[in-house]
Amino acid sequence: MNRDFKKRDRELEERISRDYQRMVKECDLHLDLMERELPPPIEPLVEQLESSGISRRSFMKWSAATTAALMLPPIFKSRVARAAEQFGRVPVVWLHFAECTGCSEALLRTSYPNIDDLILETLSLEYHETLMAAAGYQAEENLEKALHDFPGKFICVIEGALPTGLNGKYLTLGAKGRTGMEIAREVTSKAAAVICIGSCSSFGNVQAAKPNPTDAKGISDALGIQTVNIPGCPPNPINFIGTILHYLMFGALPPLDSLGRPIWAYGKRIHDYCERRPHYDAGEFVEEWGDSGAQKGWCLYKMGCKGPYTYANCAKVRFNDGVSWPIMGGHGCMGCVEPNFWDTMAPLEKPIAEKTFGGGEKTVDDIGKILAGVTAAGIATHGTVSYIKRHNQKDFAKPEDEV
Amino acid sequence: MPDIKMKKEWWLSIRLIHWSVVISVFTLLISGFYIATPITFGSGATPDKFYMGNIRSIHTFFGAFLTFLMLWRAYLGLFAKFHARWTDLLAWTDLDNLITQIRFYLLLSEKKPSHRYQYGPLQALAYNGLIFLQIMIILTGLIMVGANIHAGLSLWLGNFLKPVEIAMGGLAGVRMIHHIIAWGFILFIMVHVYMAVWIDIVYKEGTISSMISGRVFRKAE
Numbered sequence: 186m187n188r189d190f191k192k193r194d195r196e197l198e199e200r201i202s203r204d205y206q207r208m209v210k211e212c213d214l215h216l217d218l219m220e221r222e223l224p225p226p227i228e229p230l231v232e233q234l235e236s237s238g239i240s241r242r243s244f245m246k247w248s249a250a251t252t253a254a255l256m257l258p259p260i261f262k263s264r265v266a267r268a269a270e271q272f273g274r275v276p277v278v279w280l281h282f283a284e285c286t287g288c289s290e291a292l293l294r295t296s297y298p299n300i301d302d303l304i305l306e307t308l309s310l311e312y313h314e315t316l317m318a319a320a321g322y323q324a325e326e327n328l329e330k331a332l333h334d335f336p337g338k339f340i341c342v343i344e345g346a347l348p349t350g351l352n353g354k355y356l357t358l359g360a361k362g363r364t365g366m367e368i369a370r371e372v373t374s375k376a377a378a379v380i381c382i383g384s385c386s387s388f389g390n391v392q393a394a395k396p397n398p399t400d401a402k403g404i405s406d407a408l409g410i411q412t413v414n415i416p417g418c419p420p421n422p423i424n425f426i427g428t429i430l431h432y433l434m435f436g437a438l439p440p441l442d443s444l445g446r447p448i449w450a451y452g453k454r455i456h457d458y459c460e461r462r463p464h465y466d467a468g469e470f471v472e473e474w475g476d477s478g479a480q481k482g483w484c485l486y487k488m489g490c491k492g493p494y495t496y497a498n499c500a501k502v503r504f505n506d507g508v509s510w511p512i513m514g515g516h517g518c519m520g521c522v523e524p525n526f527w528d529t530m531a532p533l534e535k536p537i538a539e540k541t542f543g544g545g546e547k548t549v550d551d552i553g554k555i556l557a558g559v560t561a562a563g564i565a566t567h568g569t570v571s572y573i574k575r576h577n578q579k580d581f582a583k584p585e586d587e588v
Numbered sequence: 589m590p591d592i593k594m595k596k597e598w599w600l601s602i603r604l605i606h607w608s609v610v611i612s613v614f615t616l617l618i619s620g621f622y623i624a625t626p627i628t629f630g631s632g633a634t635p636d637k638f639y640m641g642n643i644r645s646i647h648t649f650f651g652a653f654l655t656f657l658m659l660w661r662a663y664l665g666l667f668a669k670f671h672a673r674w675t676d677l678l679a680w681t682d683l684d685n686l687i688t689q690i691r692f693y694l695l696l697s698e699k700k701p702s703h704r705y706q707y708g709p710l711q712a713l714a715y716n717g718l719i720f721l722q723i724m725i726i727l728t729g730l731i732m733v734g735a736n737i738h739a740g741l742s743l744w745l746g747n748f749l750k751p752v753e754i755a756m757g758g759l760a761g762v763r764m765i766h767h768i769i770a771w772g773f774i775l776f777i778m779v780h781v782y783m784a785v786w787i788d789i790v791y792k793e794g795t796i797s798s799m800i801s802g803r804v805f806r807k808a809e
Contacts, residue, residue, distance in 0.1 A: 443750055468629040468639030494759035529760040537760055538624040553771035560775055564782045570695055
């Protein structure tokens, strides 16, 4: 028996190492191909790092962390570093629709630039409405040029939902006044891949929350195409960078879950990797903001944490160079990576059991108690009437067996 | 003195299932409401406590037990040699009998509905509803177990039921539906117990004790 297990273990190990070797070979081939086919980065990453005073050593540490986040074996560390250096080769067209530009802001603005930010700065942005210098017809020309120069090769990154009501007329953009729907349809049809960054473009977010007057939808719903969704409000830069790195290394987008989210980033629940989880299982909850439990870092479930319903890697990779993340900061998760979270996760600072229905102030338990009360009243009435009726019957006094 | 005969109404497995369901549903309701709005246990060190974890384990265990009981009852409904056929659930299709029973229950008429069926027509309708509630609560429960325990059958079921989870609006929606159905069970229990007592008094057939002894006392017709 024991020998069987050992044999099986050995076979498994051999298969895994064979698979990894194959993956490594594919990865190297694809990185070579990328270097041959795509133009070199305008600003090489090495120079960027040097000018920002980031050592090679920090960069290698970053590569190791990113390799782990991507759930790849350590042998890929050097490949991740190489892919990060090639990051600037991928032409990107970045579109903005109904949104707040918060995702771009979150990716581009930090108190000090970290490696994620620097890599994003090397991105070969052919068109980005917030960052480009061009305006009006010139801007439109840039977009047309990008579509003409890199047909089927550029990556289309979309930020923002598409209002589909009134034939898309709630959102018109640019000098030619085209609707978001028209632009999105044209650009996505020529892109190698469509990456939706943020919850707006992924699932509609607040624009699509009830009552959704503009009939806003996520890109894949609005256009009926398959997109890679990087939801979050805003998403973690590592999830976006990792997805592009995967594309660079393997020439394909990473495996996606049924909502189009990369499994390596959105495959596990916040709750299962939360540092406050032991307090949840122990039954130690924060009862109100600033109480002794909050000071001790207890579980935020009763303060409306939606970690148990949310699939994301925030707890593992955290934000801003792994400094902190919402639950660590003392506020519950609000489930911003899930579809329609404004509706399904409400109320955001109370447990979901206190969700109210029908615009009123009644929770499920309130409604249940009312229904139980009505049922009890019905039972009491029925019982009383039955009793009175039996009393009024003439033969009531006689037991039935004597009739 | 009318001729009263003892008639076997509920076979042993049906009685066992009935009382096992009673125990699991009550345990599930209590533990479930605790999980929805837990109490903080402030005293003591964190490593010594596992209240929420234990209560969730109990909830999961009895949920699995309820699933097993439902499968057992479904098996009996399909293949039992004794009286436990699924066709009993169609008693309400006899509309004349249904109307007779509604009039009798609303105390409008003294005419009792026919004894031809194992269940009364309204009872059959209520059980159809109960089966629907049970399937839904088990389905939503399995989805949540799948999200919790990333191994074995629960993991497989969680992945298998992923489209259902998404159709229900993610885990938050699944949890909401689970909670709403729990209230359906409470309402069912209230009416079910009252009707059993009422029928026990009005029919004088020993309805309540029949779920323990298995026998009713019925006048020969």
